[in-house]
Amino acid sequence: GESVGLHLPTLSVQEGDNSIINCAYSNSASDYFIWYKQESGKGPQFIIDIRSNMDKRQGQRVTVLLNKTVKHLSLQIAATQPGDSAVYFCAETPSGGYNKLIFGAGTRLAVHP
Amino acid sequence: NAGVMQNPRHLVRRRGQEARLRCSPMKGHSHVYWYRQLPEEGLKFMVYLQKENIIDESGMPKERFSAEFPKEGPSILRIQQVVRGDSAAYFCASSPETISGSNEQYFGPGTRLTVT
Numbered sequence: 677g678e679s680v681g682l683h684l685p686t687l688s689v690q691e692g693d694n695s696i697i698n699c700a701y702s703n704s705a706s707d708y709f710i711w712y713k714q715e716s717g718k719g720p721q722f723i724i725d726i727r728s729n730m731d732k733r734q735g736q737r738v739t740v741l742l743n744k745t746v747k748h749l750s751l752q753i754a755a756t757q758p759g760d761s762a763v764y765f766c767a768e769t770p771s772g773g774y775n776k777l778i779f780g781a782g783t784r785l786a787v788h789p
Numbered sequence: 790n791a792g793v794m795q796n797p798r799h800l801v802r803r804r805g806q807e808a809r810l811r812c813s814p815m816k817g818h819s820h821v822y823w824y825r826q827l828p829e830e831g832l833k834f835m836v837y838l839q840k841e842n843i844i845d846e847s848g849m850p851k852e853r854f855s856a857e858f859p860k861e862g863p864s865i866l867r868i869q870q871v872v873r874g875d876s877a878a879y880f881c882a883s884s885p886e887t888i889s890g891s892n893e894q895y896f897g898p899g900t901r902l903t904v905t
Contacts, residue, residue, distance in 0.1 A: 710893070719793075719880050719896035720832065765831055775845050776822065777894060779831035 688786045695756045697783045699749040699766035706768040710777065711740060711751045715762045723751070723764075753785075761787045791816065793883050793897035794863075801903045802871045810866040810900045814883030821864040822882040822894055823856060832880060838864060871904045878902075 689695050701709075707728035712720035724735045726742050726749075733740050739752040749766050763784050767777040794813040802808050814821050820839055824832040837845040838858035849856065853871075858864040868875055878901050882894035 712896075719882075719898045722893060722895065725893060767832075775820075775837040776834035776848065777824075777832075778834065779824075781831045782829075 685781070686784045686786065688788060689756050691756060691758060691787055691789050693756055695751075695753040695760070695785060695787075697751045697753075697764050697766075697785065699751075699780055701747050701749060701766070701768050701780075703768065703770060703778075704744070704747060705771040706778075707771045708769040709740070709742060709749055710767045710769075711738075711749075712765045712767060712779075713760075713762045714765065714782070720765060756785075756787050758787050758789065761785055793881055793895055795879075795881050795897035795900050797900060798898060799901050799903070801905060803905050804872055805870050808868040808871050808875070808902055810868075810879050810881075810902070812864040812866070812881030812883075812897060814864070814881075815895055818883035818885050818895075820884045820886070821858050822884075823864075823866050824880045824882065826878045826880060826899075835866075868902075871902075873904045876902055876904045 710725040711723040713723050714720045724738050724740050726733045726740045731742050737754045741750045751764060753760055763782045765779050765782045767779045769777060793815055796811050800808055812821060822837050823835040825835055826832045834848040836849050836856045838856060840858055841860050853869045855867045866879060878899045880896050880899045882896045884894045
């Protein structure tokens with residue numbers, strides 16, 4: 677069945693370092709991917725998205741890389757700050773199904789001063 | 790520009806009671822989605838609605854759960870005869886008319902349901 681999973685459940689980094697959060701997906705037909713950030717007690721917050729016809733997209737301090745060959749997605753955060761501490765989820769939309777998002781289990785990012 | 794609004798933020802119900810969760814989408818958004826999140830887990834899709842229509846309810850339990858998005862007013866997720874296993878955070882998201890290649894959904898703060 678369809679699934680989106682993450683390699684690392686937790687990630688600890690030093691303030692100022694770069695962070696890389698990884699995600700594997702199993703549905704090769706998925707054509708749209710999103711990264712969300714969720715802080716404790718809050719709803720998911722959109723970070724960045726990417727379509728399957730792209731392999732890289734950059735935002736402010738964040739970059740998403742998509743490798744369709746190995747069905748892998750990553751989120752890179754440059755110069756990680758304490759405010760980046762949260763749980764990060766990748767999500768996919770099945771091809772042609774611009775409705776439900778399928779979420780992975782999440783990676784907790786802890787930024788230490 | 791107000792974001793997605795959900796109320797109540799916290800809801801406590803005893804087993805057997807009914808829970809009603811409300812969601813007002815962002816202004817101009819006509820698509821609403823409900824998700825459920827258990828502690829330390831990802832969000833699970835429940836249902837996708839447009840005004841007066843249920844488009845995809847493949848994630849909804851077959852019994853006790855229902856959802857609506859009337860022509861006027863908020864979307865409602867209704868859980869009848871709640872059980873302890875229904876305790877979770879319920880998130881609503883909204884999106885504008887879907888554009889090819891995009892499914893950006895904006896999430897509300899969630900309703901945390903506790904069944905005692």
